[in-house]
Amino acid sequence: MTNPSMKWLLAPAITLTFLTPTPFNPSAQAETPMTQPSHNGSNTQSGGKSTAPASTSQNGSQHLVITRAGAQPSSQGPAANFTGSVVVTPLFAATEHTRASAASVAFQPCARSAWHTHPAGQTLVVTSGVGWIQEWGGSKREIRAGDVIWTPPGVKHWHGGTATSPMTHLAIQEHVNGKVVDWLEQVSEEQYRAPAE
DSSP, X not given: OOOTTSEEEXXXXXXXXOOOOOOOOGGXXXXXXXXXXXXXXXXXXXXXXXXXXXXXXXXXXXXXXXXXXXXXXXXXXXXXXXXXXXXXXXXXXXXXSOOEEEEEEEEOTTOEEOSEXXXXXXXXXXXXXXXXXXXXXXXXXXXXXXXXEXXXXXXXXXXXXXXXXXXXXXXXXXXXXXXXXXXXXXXXXXXXXXXXX
């Protein structure tokens, strides 16, 4: 029986390649040339990478910002929030105009997140491999490349690779009062090794 609090959608695999918020580093993201605000509030031509996440010209029009692959550095998922080998690559951060942030999170076999919740919920898009996800009180479920998972606000859950397969997903969540996740206790070996649905 499926628990109605977790909704599952299937979508074609995408080529995008998340879970902890990472400080926004727009100077590593924007292409040149761009305009950027100066300390006196006016816009100046940067002649280099922008220090602003969105560019506004002197006539007030906005310009798109392209973030090139590899512009944001990847990092190991912290041991307080993950078990095993996990690499987190930030994709975009919330700005003054948006509340969403996203990252790609790559789990090696047996690697997983700790139990956690999201104040505004979370969407996962599995981009490669096979993984497991479980909400508190429910069965562990298999997820595969192309699956899209919506976790509602406040639902306690974990996700990661299976015992034999790595899994990478895109994680998208919105900030509530500057927060995207509440980390809880680690997933025990007994919980991780329980049979999947």
